[in-house]
Amino acid sequence: MIVLETDRLAITFGGVRAIDGVNIAIESGQVFSIIGPNGSGKTTLFNLVSGLYKPNDGSIRLAGETVTGLAPDQLARRGLSRTFQNLQIFSRMTVLENVMVGRHRHERTGVLADLLHWPTVARQNRATREAALAALARVNLADVAERQAGSLAYGALKRLEIARALASEPKVLLLDEPAAGCNPIETQDIDHVIRSITQDGITVVLVEHDMRLVMNISDRVHVLQSGRTLTEGTPEEVRSNPAVIEAYLGVHGSQEAGRAFD
Amino acid sequence: MRALLETRLLPAIAVAAIVIVLPWFFPSMFYYRIGTLVFIYALAVVGLNLLMGFAGQVSLGHAGFLGIGAYSVAIGPTYLGMPSWLSLFAGAALSGIVAFLVGRPILRLKGHYLAVATLGFGLLVAIVLSNEAGWTGGPDGMTVPKLTLFDWSVRGSDTWYWIACATCVLGFVLALNLMHSPTGRSLQAIHDSEIASLVLGVDVASKKLTIFIISAIYASVAGSYLALFNGHVTPDVAGFLRSIELVAMVVLGGMGSIVGSLVGAIVLVVLPQVLTVFHEYEQALLGLIVMVFMIFLRRGIVPSLVAMLKGWRK
Numbered sequence: 318m319i320v321l322e323t324d325r326l327a328i329t330f331g332g333v334r335a336i337d338g339v340n341i342a343i344e345s346g347q348v349f350s351i352i353g354p355n356g357s358g359k360t361t362l363f364n365l366v367s368g369l370y371k372p373n374d375g376s377i378r379l380a381g382e383t384v385t386g387l388a389p390d391q392l393a394r395r396g397l398s399r400t401f402q403n404l405q406i407f408s409r410m411t412v413l414e415n416v417m418v419g420r421h422r423h424e425r426t427g428v429l430a431d432l433l434h435w436p437t438v439a440r441q442n443r444a445t446r447e448a449a450l451a452a453l454a455r456v457n458l459a460d461v462a463e464r465q466a467g468s469l470a471y472g473a474l475k476r477l478e479i480a481r482a483l484a485s486e487p488k489v490l491l492l493d494e495p496a497a498g499c500n501p502i503e504t505q506d507i508d509h510v511i512r513s514i515t516q517d518g519i520t521v522v523l524v525e526h527d528m529r530l531v532m533n534i535s536d537r538v539h540v541l542q543s544g545r546t547l548t549e550g551t552p553e554e555v556r557s558n559p560a561v562i563e564a565y566l567g568v569h570g571s572q573e574a575g576r577a578f579d
Numbered sequence: 580m581r582a583l584l585e586t587r588l589l590p591a592i593a594v595a596a597i598v599i600v601l602p603w604f605f606p607s608m609f610y611y612r613i614g615t616l617v618f619i620y621a622l623a624v625v626g627l628n629l630l631m632g633f634a635g636q637v638s639l640g641h642a643g644f645l646g647i648g649a650y651s652v653a654i655g656p657t658y659l660g661m662p663s664w665l666s667l668f669a670g671a672a673l674s675g676i677v678a679f680l681v682g683r684p685i686l687r688l689k690g691h692y693l694a695v696a697t698l699g700f701g702l703l704v705a706i707v708l709s710n711e712a713g714w715t716g717g718p719d720g721m722t723v724p725k726l727t728l729f730d731w732s733v734r735g736s737d738t739w740y741w742i743a744c745a746t747c748v749l750g751f752v753l754a755l756n757l758m759h760s761p762t763g764r765s766l767q768a769i770h771d772s773e774i775a776s777l778v779l780g781v782d783v784a785s786k787k788l789t790i791f792i793i794s795a796i797y798a799s800v801a802g803s804y805l806a807l808f809n810g811h812v813t814p815d816v817a818g819f820l821r822s823i824e825l826v827a828m829v830v831l832g833g834m835g836s837i838v839g840s841l842v843g844a845i846v847l848v849v850l851p852q853v854l855t856v857f858h859e860y861e862q863a864l865l866g867l868i869v870m871v872f873m874i875f876l877r878r879g880i881v882p883s884l885v886a887m888l889k890g891w892r893k
């Protein structure tokens with residue numbers, strides 16, 4: 318079953334076609350990676366799919382429903398969640414509270430009940446807290462739950478964003494460079510976390526520059542270049558595609574590209 | 580469970596304990612008067628603090644709601660034959676409605692733009708109150724009939740001290756409840772990242788509007804109390820300086836700190852009284868003291884002191 322699909326999706330910024338007629342179709346339960354050189358439109362594609370940008374053209378379907386133009390919070394309530402390449406942490410809140418906000422779409426109390434601290438609110442708080450702690454445990458952050466989020470190291474914040482997104486129990490999870498800036502051990506952790514996420518039946522869409530991680534974990538890889546699809550296939554097909562190697566050669570230089578595809 | 584409840588409301592309980600004991604040390608009625616003013620301001624400041632310190636949305640026109648509340652208890656009984664208490668509730672409802680209508684378009688703005696838009700709202704209310712002299716008495720203001728509840732005419736600063744104090748503590752409790760609730764968490768999240776909040780399913784626009792309405796109602800009730808307590812009201816109650824005073828109380832006491840709201844109100848209500856002994860230097864000294872506070876306790880008095888205490892304990 319196709320859970321997320323775009324049809325001739327396009328957006329233009331001041332004459333620049335950042336995304337230019339991209340079609341993707343993602344099977345439920347898969348790890349679907351989107352790669353491409355810097356500025357090729359990967360984050361823009363995520364911003365379109367998650368409703369932060371409105372497309373100039375084309376359409377988006379989520380779980381069979383056309384969702385083009387819906388606001389991000391409406392998409393979240395339909396089971397779409399994401400992390401950010403440039404972290405978006407609630408830095409003044411504790412680590413646990415960050416993840417508790419991730420439970421928002423499952424919370425069922427009104428403002429009046431909240432003001433009066435109705436018994437339902439206490440019950441809700443407890444349920445939210447437990448679910449949030451469970452999500453934190455999955456990314457190995459349970460022991461820093463009460464720390465202020467802003468005081469965590471970069472690698473931990475990357476995992477915190479994943480826990481927060483997971484707490485919303487999405488159908489589809491978009492991860493924008495979860496391993497960027499992480500050391501090999503942290504990258505290994507991210508690898509394990511993604512695998513455990515897919516075991517829950519959550520579809521993962523991954524944008525990542527770490528080719529080892531991408532090639533290890535993906536069911537399919539979609540390659541973007543200058544806002545357009547270069548190719549799509551299994552990791553093996555993509556790895557051996559001369560056009561892909563050349564796209565990376567042009568940007569990173571031969572040595573780096575060689576290393577990236579080892 | 581019990582322990583959780585108590586920690587959540589601890590600030591409100593501590594404040595209640597102190598204000599109940601305090602009057603034993605009041606040498607004269609004048610002290611009750613100052614105490615009453617502190618509580619009334621603290622009530623408005625808690626509301627504004629929920630909006631500013633907690634949800635991160637500035638308002639430079641909050642005295643506008645103070646004005647709506649104040650003139651409601653003046654106009655209601657004088658011209659509409661409504662009892663004062665009913666006028667107070669009507670004023671609060673009116674403030675809520677006005678906040679809804681004004682908030683929808685302007686809460687889309689951010690930072691300085693929001694500041695200027697709210698400033699415009701405050702000015703508008705003050706001008707309407709000055710110009711509609713037929714209803715409001717114009718710039719000279721009007722007399723506010725005394726509050727009567729079931730034949731009991733409320734008078735005397737000591738009586739008002741207890742009424743204002745009880746209402747203020749109630750305001751604290753509601754604010755603390757809100758902070759520890761799903762709505763409170765999403766408001767705090769909006770402060771730090773609107774984008775992340777949206778992506779997690781928080782309806783950012785409606786949450787902002789909700790807290791704007793709540794804070795307007797806090798200010799309106801405070802305005803009604805102020806008018807009833809003083810027995811007279813002028814358009815100054817809704818003036819720009821009054822709005823700035825409220826913002827200063829929030830920032831001085833501590834953004835997002837409920838106890839800080841009270842401390843901010845104490846400093847800016849009590850200090851001018853103390854400084855009157857310095858005659859013409861009063862204002863200058865007040866300014867200087869506020870500056871020194873902000874330089875040395877830059878996160879506001881209460882959060883900075885709490886951070887210091889935590890540092891010492893370690």
Ligand SMILES: Nc1ncnc2c1ncn2[C@@H]1O[C@H](COP(=O)(O)OP(=O)(O)OP(=O)(O)O)[C@@H](O)[C@H]1O
Nearest residue numbers: 330333335353354355356357358359360361362402
């Ligand atoms: N809001 C915006 N306004 C103007 N231009 C934009 C905007 N967002 C993206 N772009 C442009 O769209 C293009 C694609 O950017 P995008 O961030 O999607 O690239 P990316 O593939 O995520 O790159 P990276 O690997 O560096 O993260 C770039 O040229 C960028 O400048």
Ligand SMILES: [Mg+2]
Nearest residue numbers: 359360361402
């Ligand atoms: Mg990017």
